[in-house]
Amino acid sequence: MRALLQTSLHGPAGLRLVTDAPVPVPGPGEVLIRVGAAGVNYADVMRSHGTYEGGPAAPFVAGLEAAGEVVAAGPHVTAVHVGDHVAGTGAGAFAEYMLLNAAALTPVPAGWTDEQALGLLLNWATALAALRPLGRVTAGETVLITAAAGAVGQAATRLAVHYGATVIAAASAGKHDLVRELGAAHVLDARTADVAAGTLRLTAGRGADLVLESAGGASFRAALAAARRVTGRVVVYGVAGGDATVSNRELNFTHPVHVIGLHLGILIDTAPDLYAALLTELSALRAAGVLTPGTPAVHPLADGPEVLAALQSRTTTGKLALRP
Ligand SMILES: NC(=O)c1ccc[n+]([C@@H]2O[C@H](COP(=O)([O-])OP(=O)(O)OC[C@H]3O[C@@H](n4cnc5c(N)ncnc54)[C@H](OP(=O)(O)O)[C@@H]3O)[C@@H](O)[C@H]2O)c1
Structure with missing residues (x-):
């Protein structure tokens, strides 16, 4: 599959578009999604420099957030089904396919596109x-x-x-x-x-x-x-x-x-009740029209290095996204 590989920890310039990355296989509790849109976050800039706490060593498929269609589910996944559109966070979002933890994702709200759902969680x-x-x-x-x-x-x-x-x-x-x-x-x-x-x-x-x-x-x-x-x-x-x-x-x-x-x-992992309450409140905010569909600036996957560099240089506003 196509993916943006962080080949060195020299910042956004260390990102390379590859076409032969292996499609990951979902393990227990995981789903494989076809990425509709991947969110670009400041954490991606930090990971590209190796300054994100606990971040991976290069090389790694970059990206932490995506929304897309579930195309396969691993063992023990019951609440999410092939064909569902979901949004979530996990490693390797800047790619055509990525794995998400089925327990920590959120459905793309009815009537919303994948890219409109980016940012709901992060x-x-x-x-x-x-x-x-x-x-x-x-x-x-x-x-x-x-x-x-x-x-x-x-x-x-x-x-x-x-x-x-x-x-x-x-x-x-x-x-x-x-x-x-x-x-x-x-x-x-x-x-x-x-x-x-x-x-x-x-x-x-x-x-x-x-x-x-x-x-x-x-x-x-x-x-x-x-x-x-x-x-x-x-x-x-x-x-x-x-x-x-x-x-x-x-x-x-x-x-x-x-x-x-x-x-x-850390909040999701150690205070799941608090996180559940946040998700409930976000649903209410959506119903009340406070939280509306996102309008990210969407760029092709190949432009990832420039998009991350712009985020780093403080020239951007709002949500940024990559389309694989
Ligand atoms: N703790 C968490 O769980 C969590 C979750 C999500 C995000 N975050 C953090 O929240 C912040 C915002 O994330 P985001 O993805 O939404 O990014 P963002 O706010 O869209 O972009 C970063 C912005 O930070 C400002 N900034 C101030 N000093 C900066 C500096 N020295 N270098 C770069 N930018 C600087 C810039 O705005 P101005 O130029 O207008 O000041 C820049 O546009 C980041 O620090 C991110 O790591 C934390």
Whole structure:
């Protein structure tokens, strides 16, 4: 089959289109899907550099998220059938066929195409987890969202507005109209502004009740300073700009805030009831018309290296996808 192989850990340039990758065979609890569309995520950029925690050594078939039609099922799969269209996460999504764990996928909603269902899990469930069970957002609160124009960021912005929060969006210039259209009340330039000072100014010195922090590096430090002292929460779910630290001394004296880590894969594995509740809430949001079919920018599989490079260079907005 055709697939994008990560041949070295030198970033997106290490991706090669091959035509002779073996079609995987589903084992117990797995289904084989014909990939209709594969989601491109920031994690793919990190895996291409070997900086994703626990990521594979090269060579490996890249990609972590896809939607498509089930064409074969392994032993012990009962709830999913050949012909179903499903979306899920797993290794090797940038290919014509991939395996998914039958227990952790979601049906493509009726009337939606495969590509419209991308992001349901990785983007919307992450955004919802950050805002609700972990971030405990309530109506009337102020939420600072980093990378607000990105795939997770757009979902988070729409959800925060839906739940009655005032959104301060941080994004590169050129993406500001987009986040305003999604409902952000205020926009800060993620590259040139002092995001902490801007947030304090917009909140009359109190700080944001909740910060969704995925940009990493200096953005993590800004998030600590932007959060409201004592009651403010900082949910950390990305490290795009690199590692950053907070000390026990700072949490004691200068940043007495709640720092909360989030990794969706770990949440799925270790808190399945919480994940089930997220999926139920996402269904309700779909029924209420808050979560609408996705509109990813879809590119041919062969353009994968350029698409990942664009994601890495901060020039993209919203969801990106590859069609095999
Ligand atoms: N923990 C989890 O379970 C989980 C799940 C899904 C995603 N994530 C994380 O959430 C973040 C968003 O993921 P996504 O796939 O939706 O990507 P994305 O937000 O569409 O793209 C990344 C965006 O991050 C911003 N950014 C800020 N500093 C950056 C830097 N130094 N390098 C690159 N980008 C930078 C850029 O927006 P501006 O230029 O506008 O600032 C860029 O467009 C990523 O950090 C990802 O790893 C975590």
